[in-house]
Amino acid sequence: MFAKPEVPSDPRYKALDRAMKKLGYSKSSLIESLHAAQEAFGFLDDEPMKFVAASLRLPLSKVYGVATFYHYFTLKPSGEHTCVVCTGTACYIKGANKIVDGVCKKYKIKAGETTKDGKLSLLTARCIGCCGIAPAAVFDGEVLGTLDEEKTLNKIEGLLK
Amino acid sequence: MIMHIEELDEIRQKVEAEDAAYEEVISVCTGTACIAVGSDKLLEGIKGEIAKCGLDRCKAKGVGCKGLCSRGPLVGLDKKGELYEGLAPDEAEAFVKAISEKKSYEARLADANSHFFTKQKKIVLENSGVIDPENIEEYIARGGYEGLLKAITEMSQSGVVEEVRNSGLRGRGGGGYPTGLKWQTVAKSSGSQKYVICNGDEGDPGAFMDRSVMEADPHRVIEGMAIAGYAIGADTGYLYVRAEYPLAVKMLKKAIKDAEKCGLLGKNIAGTNFSFHVEVRLGAGAFVCGEETALIASIEGKRGMPRPRPPFPAMKGLFGKPTLINNVESFANIAPIIRHGASYLNSIGTEKSKGTKVFALTGNIVNAGIIEVPMGMSLREIIFDIGGGIASGEAFKAVQTGGPSGGCIPAEHLDLPVDYDSLISIGSMMGSGGMIVMDERSNMVDVARFFMEFCMSESCGKCVPCRVGTVQMYNLLGKIIDGKADGCDMDRLEKLCYTVKNTSLCGLGQSAPNPILSTMKFFRSEYMAFEACER
Numbered sequence: 001m002f003a004k005p006e007v008p009s010d011p012r013y014k015a016l017d018r019a020m021k022k023l024g025y026s027k028s029s030l031i032e033s034l035h036a037a038q039e040a041f042g043f044l045d046d047e048p049m050k051f052v053a054a055s056l057r058l059p060l061s062k063v064y065g066v067a068t069f070y071h072y073f074t075l076k077p078s079g080e081h082t083c084v085v086c087t088g089t090a091c092y093i094k095g096a097n098k099i100v101d102g103v104c105k106k107y108k109i110k111a112g113e114t115t116k117d118g119k120l121s122l123l124t125a126r127c128i129g130c131c132g133i134a135p136a137a138v139f140d141g142e143v144l145g146t147l148d149e150e151k152t153l154n155k156i157e158g159l160l161k
Numbered sequence: 162m163i164m165h166i167e168e169l170d171e172i173r174q175k176v177e178a179e180d181a182a183y184e185e186v187i188s189v190c191t192g193t194a195c196i197a198v199g200s201d202k203l204l205e206g207i208k209g210e211i212a213k214c215g216l217d218r219c220k221a222k223g224v225g226c227k228g229l230c231s232r233g234p235l236v237g238l239d240k241k242g243e244l245y246e247g248l249a250p251d252e253a254e255a256f257v258k259a260i261s262e263k264k265s266y267e268a269r270l271a272d273a274n275s276h277f278f279t280k281q282k283k284i285v286l287e288n289s290g291v292i293d294p295e296n297i298e299e300y301i302a303r304g305g306y307e308g309l310l311k312a313i314t315e316m317s318q319s320g321v322v323e324e325v326r327n328s329g330l331r332g333r334g335g336g337g338y339p340t341g342l343k344w345q346t347v348a349k350s351s352g353s354q355k356y357v358i359c360n361g362d363e364g365d366p367g368a369f370m371d372r373s374v375m376e377a378d379p380h381r382v383i384e385g386m387a388i389a390g391y392a393i394g395a396d397t398g399y400l401y402v403r404a405e406y407p408l409a410v411k412m413l414k415k416a417i418k419d420a421e422k423c424g425l426l427g428k429n430i431a432g433t434n435f436s437f438h439v440e441v442r443l444g445a446g447a448f449v450c451g452e453e454t455a456l457i458a459s460i461e462g463k464r465g466m467p468r469p470r471p472p473f474p475a476m477k478g479l480f481g482k483p484t485l486i487n488n489v490e491s492f493a494n495i496a497p498i499i500r501h502g503a504s505y506l507n508s509i510g511t512e513k514s515k516g517t518k519v520f521a522l523t524g525n526i527v528n529a530g531i532i533e534v535p536m537g538m539s540l541r542e543i544i545f546d547i548g549g550g551i552a553s554g555e556a557f558k559a560v561q562t563g564g565p566s567g568g569c570i571p572a573e574h575l576d577l578p579v580d581y582d583s584l585i586s587i588g589s590m591m592g593s594g595g596m597i598v599m600d601e602r603s604n605m606v607d608v609a610r611f612f613m614e615f616c617m618s619e620s621c622g623k624c625v626p627c628r629v630g631t632v633q634m635y636n637l638l639g640k641i642i643d644g645k646a647d648g649c650d651m652d653r654l655e656k657l658c659y660t661v662k663n664t665s666l667c668g669l670g671q672s673a674p675n676p677i678l679s680t681m682k683f684f685r686s687e688y689m690a691f692e693a694c695e696r
Binding site for chain 1: 196230233363365366368372405442443444447460461462521523530531561595597599
């Protein structure tokens with residue numbers, strides 16, 4: 001007989017469990033559950049994934065397979081601040097690559113990485129749909145447009161202060 | 162709560178009376194692009210100034226995308242019919258002062274007679290930038306949900322399908338399959354449980370039409386889905402939206418809740434036997450999920466991998482049941498068709514492409530943003546009249562349509578009418594509606610490599626031609642750009658393009674070579690230029 005795993009007292013697990021309960025712990029709610037887990041924990045750590053697998057009665061391999069298939073899910077914690085540079089077509093032809101290169105050079109990281117001190121993560125996005133104000137980037141959730149390398153570096157410096 | 166057409170009418174009269182009491186309604190665009198330049202602060206500022214001046218006869222509200230995204234923040238004076246562009250948040254005081262003195266705020270006044278506004282034809286976007294998307298009553302006041310109630314109380318299921326068929330509507334997601342025919346197939350499929358899916362997984366880089374519609378007029382999409390549910394005999398609909406569109410998700414969830422509260426969704430709508438529920442499902446950033454069988458797998462909680470068709474989703478789709486999948490813009494066309502009749506749509510457009518198409522016009526162009534034009538308008542009119550020409554002052558080089566599945570169209574084809582068949586005839590495609598304008602400074606081989614990098618990393622890996630072919634094509638393009646290609650590499654690349662095109666499992670692989678093939682066809686000299694470097 002299947003037994004639902006015990007919910008750890010950590011409030012983040014409680015939030016995750018509530019989200020799964022709402023969808024009836026159905027197997028088809030795996031992606032929604034992973035969204036809830038990522039929202040609660042910031043990234044998909046092993047333990048939350050195991051908890052989701054047990055709650056939905058799915059093998060962990062399947063949960064891991066789905067988590068790694070979709071770009072939106074991240075298995076690594078992100079830095080204190082994030083800069084997501086859009087590299088969609090409109091941003092690309094307006095020089096998004098120069099912006100990415102500039103940030104990489106200054107902070108000695110590659111796109112997708114976090115600085116050693118954990119302060120800044122640099123990410124790229126396929127298209128954030130702000131093509132009208134390209135090139136655009138998202139700084140800690142705030143979208144800014146018509147950027148260039150200098151403006152971007154200044155903005156990041158402001159965030160890190 | 163049971164809602165009939167009479168009650169909708171009462172709501173409309175109530176909203177109109179409320180609006181009539183105001184001397185001016187100030188609508189501030191709060192679409193994503195305008196918020197990025199401070200329109201939310203501007204709206205707060207204007208509201209504050211109105212309160213400060215005791216200007217009770219004015220109302221300020223946030224609305225969805227007004228279209229001209231490159232000139233935000235955009236503000237409309239709805240009664241006077243004026244539009245302002247680039248109004249900075251700190252100008253709120255001066256702006257409200259001008260209104261209180263019944264003057265125009267000349268410094269930021271946009272030219273309402275410019276081609277950008279006069280050459281457009283709005284059906285899908287008729288409410289965008291006009292209504293408050295969070296207010297169901299404003300949608301109802303503009304004829305919202307009349308189509309749904311008309312369909313379920315006055316029309317037969319086959320009558321609705323017939324009307325959609327007669328309208329000539331074709332799938333707006335890019336393929337251009339006749340929508341009515343799709344509906345008919347699902348309607349005829351046997352089975353008591355059927356599903357409606359709305360594809361809001363707008364993954365093409367450079368396309369944001371669907372996001373705009375979902376954010377600015379969410380009820381229109383839901384109404385279209387409900388009408389489809391009635392026509393094909395489904396009681397459940399799934400709205401699959403990109404997780405990268407948080408504002409659209411928020412608007413849709415609110416709209417579903419409000420529609421349920423008003424009895425326009427849920428059990429026994431308008432006291433009939435028809436029940437319909439809609440659930441939002443989040444995507445998770447996989448371009449391939451725009452393909453219908455991959456999308457279905459994703460809603461089922463699996464990796465988004467396509468499967469061979471047949472069986473088509475119309476026979477065996479979500480959870481193995483007959484399923485209708487249409488994209489956001491297709492559903493957004495449905496309510497007007499039912500409300501006004503098929504001729505409302507089929508009187509517009511060309512012989513084989515009826516109605517309008519929404520485009521995201523971007524790149525090196527003066528008026529970047531969201532536009533809606535009748536099918537058959539020429540690329541030249543779209544780019545130079547509506548778009549205002551090239552922003553940089555350089556010469557026009559190409560326009561890219563159809564995203565990673567489409568192609569680059571050179572200046573010699575600028576007079577081509579924009580419809581499904583014309584675009585395919587020159588190796589591009591309509592796609593979902595991204596239109597990216599490039600000037601002389603863009604290198605076409607580099608653009609081809611950009612798209613190939615995209616397809617390479619978005620390939621799901623299920624079939625060999627796509628998984629391996631995209632990598633090889635990407636490498637060959639790199640070789641050409643680095644000047645290391647030999648004489649055979651161009652042939653190799655071209656052959657490989659056709660192999661991948663003809664043998665891939667799904668649309669992603671089948672169309673991935675298009676950007677290369679079209680740039681090879683129209684800009685072959687640029688490929689050769691790299692080779693020459695090496696010699």
